[in-house]
Amino acid sequence: xxxxxxxxxxVITGASTGLGKAMAIRFGEEKAKVVIxxxxxEADVNSVVEEIKKADGEAIAIKGDVTVESDVxxxxxxAVKEFGTLDVMINNAGIENPVASHEMPLNDWNKVINTxxxxxxxxxxxxxxxxxxxxxKGTVINMSSVHEKIPWPLFVHYAAxxxxxKLMTETLALEYAPKGIRVNNIGPGAINTxxxxxxxxxxxxxxxxxxxxxxxxxxxxxEIAAAAxxxxxxxASYVTGITLFADGGMTxxxxxxxxxx
Numbered sequence: 001x002x003x004x005x006x007x008x009x010x011v012i013t014g015a016s017t018g019l020g021k022a023m024a025i026r027f028g029e030e031k032a033k034v035v036i037x038x039x040x041x042e043a044d045v046n047s048v049v050e051e052i053k054k055a056d057g058e059a060i061a062i063k064g065d066v067t068v069e070s071d072v073x074x075x076x077x078x079a080v081k082e083f084g085t086l087d088v089m090i091n092n093a094g095i096e097n098p099v100a101s102h103e104m105p106l107n108d109w110n111k112v113i114n115t116x117x118x119x120x121x122x123x124x125x126x127x128x129x130x131x132x133x134x135x136x137k138g139t140v141i142n143m144s145s146v147h148e149k150i151p152w153p154l155f156v157h158y159a160a161x162x163x164x165x166k167l168m169t170e171t172l173a174l175e176y177a178p179k180g181i182r183v184n185n186i187g188p189g190a191i192n193t194x195x196x197x198x199x200x201x202x203x204x205x206x207x208x209x210x211x212x213x214x215x216x217x218x219x220x221x222x223e224i225a226a227a228a229x230x231x232x233x234x235x236a237s238y239v240t241g242i243t244l245f246a247d248g249g250m251t252x253x254x255x256x257x258x259x260x261x
Contacts, residue, residue, distance in 0.1 A: 002233035005030040009083040010232065011075060013037040013066050013123055014093030016045035018193035019143065022221030023090060023228045024048050028057030030229060035079040036061045037093070058083075066093045066119030076126045087136065088232045089127030091120035092143045094161075096195070098154040109157045116161035117168070124172055128181060137180030139232050142169050144185040146247050162187075166243060173241030182240040184231050189247025191219045214249030214257055 010027045014020045016038040025048065027034050034052055036059055038045040045061040052059040062078045064071030079086055094116045099108055120142050131138035147155065148162040165185060173183040190209050192200055200206045200218060210216055227246045230236055245251050255261070 002030060002229055002235060004234045005032050005229065005232060008032045008087040008232070009035065009079055009085050010088040010090065011035040011037065011079050011086065011123075011127070012090040012092055013075070013119065014039070016041050016048060016061075018195060019188065019191065019221050019224050020090075020092040021048050022225040023092065024059065025051055025055075026222070026225035026229050027088075027232075028052030028055055028059055031057060032088075033057075033083045034059040035075070035082070037064055037066070037075055039063070039065050039093070066091075066123060067114040069122055072119070072122040072126055075123075076130060080130070085134070085136070086127060086130050086138065088139045088141070089123055090141045090143070090228060090232075091123040093119050094143060096155060096158045099157075100154060101156045104157065112157035113161050113164075116158065117164045120165055121168060124168070124183065128172065128176060128183075131181050132176075132179060135179075137182075140169075140172065140181070140183040141228055141231050142183070142185045144169070144187045144243055146187050146189045146245060146250050148185070148187060148243060149245075149251050169243070170241045177240055182231075182236070184236075184240060185243035186224060186227050186231070187243045187245040187247065187251070188224050189213060189219060189245070189250035191221060191224060193221055212250055212254050213247070214252055214254050217248065219246065219248060 010032045012020050015024045015036040024034050024036050049059045062075050064075050124140050142165050144165045145162040147159045148166040152159045169185045
């Protein structure tokens with residue numbers, strides 16, 4: 001636990017399920033004031049808010065689409081209106097779908113790029129704008145992926161979005177470091193979230209994924225939430241411009257494990 005996170009205002013996009021939900025709950029446990037963005041599923045987000053409140057945390061839910069500029073602006077303004085300031089912005093909202101690259105409709109490409117990359121840019125921009133205007137040494141955390149580093153056939157739009165997030169984050173970190181604003185990525189590997197539930201329920205497919213992970217198991221959302229809490233805390237005060245891979249070693253070329261190659 002990180003005592004300095006108590007009372008901090010944390011905005012998390014795409015936080016009604018999966019990694020976003022786990023991070024929202026973790027920051028609630030840290031006694032931060034959590035602003036949970038969601039796009040459509042009100043029942044899911046309300047359950048996250050209630051779970052945080054039952055743990056004596058504070059949370060509100062704000063509906064909005066991260067691809068819509070006015071929605072992102074409203075998200076930041078709503079957080080400040082409710083809690084008085086902004087300290088941490090986590091751009092977590094993201095989507096994926098497999099399509100052969102030569103058959104990919106432009107609409108599929110645009111949808112993933114707009115959500116994963118442009119949405120993260122808008123969230124970063126609005127948070128940094130607030131930090132600069134109010135002289136706050138705030139923190140931005142973007143959700144990248146091992147696929148900012150590892151090519152992924154059938155997911156060229158997703159890999160391109162995460163590669164873009166890598167350099168976007170590094171550029172923002174360099175640009176705003178003199179103001180004490182930190183910008184970092186988290187790069188999850190294979191994590192047991194609802195989007196992966198069907199695949200991991202198949203023993204053969206699960207074993208295939210686990211064979212690509214040196215530590216040998218599928219990660220838990222709470223392990224990503226722990227990385228986010230550390231990056232947001234003062235324990236990471238000298239850390240900016242990195243991608244913190246939380247992937248069980250997936251980016252370490254596991255085919256070379258045990259001296260093969």
